[in-house]
Amino acid sequence: MAKSTEGRGKSARTLAAILEAAEMLFARKGFDGTRLEDVAAAVGIRRPSISYYFRDKRVLYKAVQSAVLSGLRQRILGALARGAAPLERIENAITAWVHYVGERPATALIIMREIVETPGGRGPAAAEFLAPIVTAIRKEVEEGQRIGHFRAAEPLHFVFNIVGATTFFVTAGPILAPDLPFDPLDAEKQENHLFECLSVARRLLGVEAGSRVGAAAEGAAAK
C-alpha cells in the first residue's frame, strides 16, 4: 500500500527476498538455528546488509511470523464469516485452514515452533494472531450448541484435534514414517486429509455424517 512496501526500487525487492528466505529458514531451523548469515546467503547479500532492513534478528522473526500468521487469520476469519449456520461456517473455516497450510507449508512449522517455545517463556509471540482465530471458532461452536445443532462438549478439544491433525499431517511424515514416501503437498492427499478433517469435525460436534452443508462455499473460502 504505502510506498515503503510497494515500491519498485531495489530496496523493496531485497526486502521481499529477505522475508521470503527468512520464512523458509526460520520454519526449518527455528530462531536459534537460523544464522543471519544463511539468510543473507540465500538472498545473495552479506550479513550486515540485513541490518539495513531489520534492526535485529528478533524484528526480522516477528516480521516473518506476522506475515504468515496474519495471512492465516485473515483467511480463516473470512471463511468463518461465510455460511448460514454454525456448521457451515466451521466447515468453511476448516477448508480455509487446510488449504492455507497446504499453500504455505511454513505455517505448520512456525505454529509448532511457537507452541513448543511458549512454555520456555521465550516471547508471548504468536498468541496475538492465533488466539483470535480460536476464539472465533469457539464462539461458533458454542452458538451451535446453544441452538441445539451440536452436542455439548469442550470446544477447545475440537480445535486442538483439527489443528493438531493438519499440523502433523504436513510435518510429521519424515519422523513418524521415515521410510515411507509420503508427500503432504500432493494435492490428492491434501483433499483426502481435508475430507477426513470434515468428517472428524462432524463426529466431534455430534452431527450426523448425512447432510451436505459445507462444500458449497469452498471456492470463496479458498480465496
Add this chain to the structure above:
Amino acid sequence: MAKSTEGRGKSARTLAAILEAAEMLFARKGFDGTRLEDVAAAVGIRRPSISYYFRDKRVLYKAVQSAVLSGLRQRILGALARGAAPLERIENAITAWVHYVGERPATALIIMREIVETPGGRGPAAAEFLAPIVTAIRKEVEEGQRIGHFRAAEPLHFVFNIVGATTFFVTAGPILAPDLPFDPLDAEKQENHLFECLSVARRLLGVEAGSRVGAAAEGAAAK
C-alpha cells in the same frame, strides 16, 4: 541391572537427578535453549560435573530422548499386543498413548521438537523410536482392512490425526487459548480427550460407534 545403573552410590543418584532435570529442561526450552549450567543448577552441582556423567551435551540429550521415547514405545507395543481383533488392539494402543503422555508430559514436547527439527537436518534422532510404533499401528490397520473390519484409507492419516490431536491437547493451550484456564493434566479432561480420540479413531477407520470392544484391557494397557 548392571552396577552402573542400579548402584546405590552417590554416582547413581546424581546421574538420575541429571536425567530428570534435563528431561524437564530439554522439553521446555529445547536443545539450544537449555544451558548445561541450568541443568547443573537444578541438580545442585556445577556445570563441569555433568561432564563426568555425559561426555557432551548431545549425549545427554540422546539419553533423555531415549528414556522418554523407549518408554513410550514399550508401552504402546505392549498394549498393541493385547486384544483379539485389530480394533481392540488399536484402541488399547491409543489408550496407552494418551495415558503415557498424561503421566509424562515431556513426551509431547519432545516429540514436537523432534518433528520440527527434522527438516532442519539436525540429527536423525527420534525416528529410531517412533517409526517402529507407527509401523506396528499401520500393520494393524492394514490387517483390519484386509479382513473387512475397516474401510480403505491411508493408515498414516489415521496415525497423524490421533498423535497430532493428543500432542496439541497437551501443549497447545497456552498459545491457542492463552486467556482460558485450560489444564491438560486434569484427569477428567484427559479421560474426556481419550474418549474423543477413540471416537475419532472409529470414525476414521469406518467402524460404527456402537460396539464396545476396547475398554476392557484398559488396566493392563496403562500398566
Add this chain to the structure above:
DNA sequence: GTCTATAACCCGATAGAC
C-alpha cells in the same frame, strides 16, 4: 566426584568505508 579457571568458538551487532 566435584570443583575453579580458562581456553576456544560461534554469532549477532555495530562502525565506518565505498
Add this chain to the structure above:
DNA sequence: GTCTATCGGGTTATAGAC
C-alpha cells in the same frame, strides 16, 4: 544500499586442583 572489519556476549568443553 551494500560492503569489510571488528568488537563483545554467551556457552561449551577441558585442564587440572581438591
